[in-house]
Amino acid sequence: MARRFRGEFHQKVDTKGRVSIPATFRRVVEKADPDWSEGKRPNLIIVYGLSSQSSLDCYTVEAIDDIDDRIDEMQPGSSERKMLERIYHGHSLEAQIDEDGRIVLPAKLRDKIALDAEAFFIASGDHFEIWKPDTYEAVEIAKADAWMEQQPEGFDPRMLLPQRRKEA
Numbered sequence: 001m002a003r004r005f006r007g008e009f010h011q012k013v014d015t016k017g018r019v020s021i022p023a024t025f026r027r028v029v030e031k032a033d034p035d036w037s038e039g040k041r042p043n044l045i046i047v048y049g050l051s052s053q054s055s056l057d058c059y060t061v062e063a064i065d066d067i068d069d070r071i072d073e074m075q076p077g078s079s080e081r082k083m084l085e086r087i088y089h090g091h092s093l094e095a096q097i098d099e100d101g102r103i104v105l106p107a108k109l110r111d112k113i114a115l116d117a118e119a120f121f122i123a124s125g126d127h128f129e130i131w132k133p134d135t136y137e138a139v140e141i142a143k144a145d146a147w148m149e150q151q152p153e154g155f156d157p158r159m160l161l162p163q164r165r166k167e168a
Contacts, residue, residue, distance in 0.1 A: 004126060005127065008120070010118055014116055017106060017107060032058075032063065037085065041098060043095070043097075044097070045061070046093050047091065048112055055135075058129070066085075071084050090093055093106075113130070114135065119133070120133040
């Protein structure tokens with residue numbers, strides 16, 4: 001997998017739904033698009049998911065291919081596979097980053113997350129999320145604060161990481 005997404009950014013959204021992808025995010029998208037080369041437009045996949053989803057999840061071609069491969073390994077006809085197919089295949093769309101570093105968010109997606117003049121981008125490892133800034137603050141920051149309050153004094157988040165296996 002290419003480099004991971006890192007950071008958070010506030011970006012303006014124009015009346016046509018165009019929003020600039022942060023430059024560091026664009027570099028990751030480019031590296032993870034096997035069809036991209038200098039002068040071409042890099043592709044990404046926007047997953048808008050089910051009605052309860054409050055953000056847009058943006059995956060590189062490489063990351064969505066990994067998800068697709070893993071869905072293909074699931075039991076055909078199972079309810080779990082059907083649900084993942086709905087989310088990642090049916091409730092998603094392909095997008096291209098234009099020569100100015102922007103994507104166009106269709107009105108349907110902007111309306112879904114009540115996005116207007118500003119978008120909040122936050123990295124999430126193999127993908128990044130686009131939020132309405134107020135929603136992110138009300139929902140995600142509140143969750144993170146509540147979780148941190150449950151942790152013991154002096155808590156170090158690295159304690160949650162699995163131990164590396166020692167090589168023989």
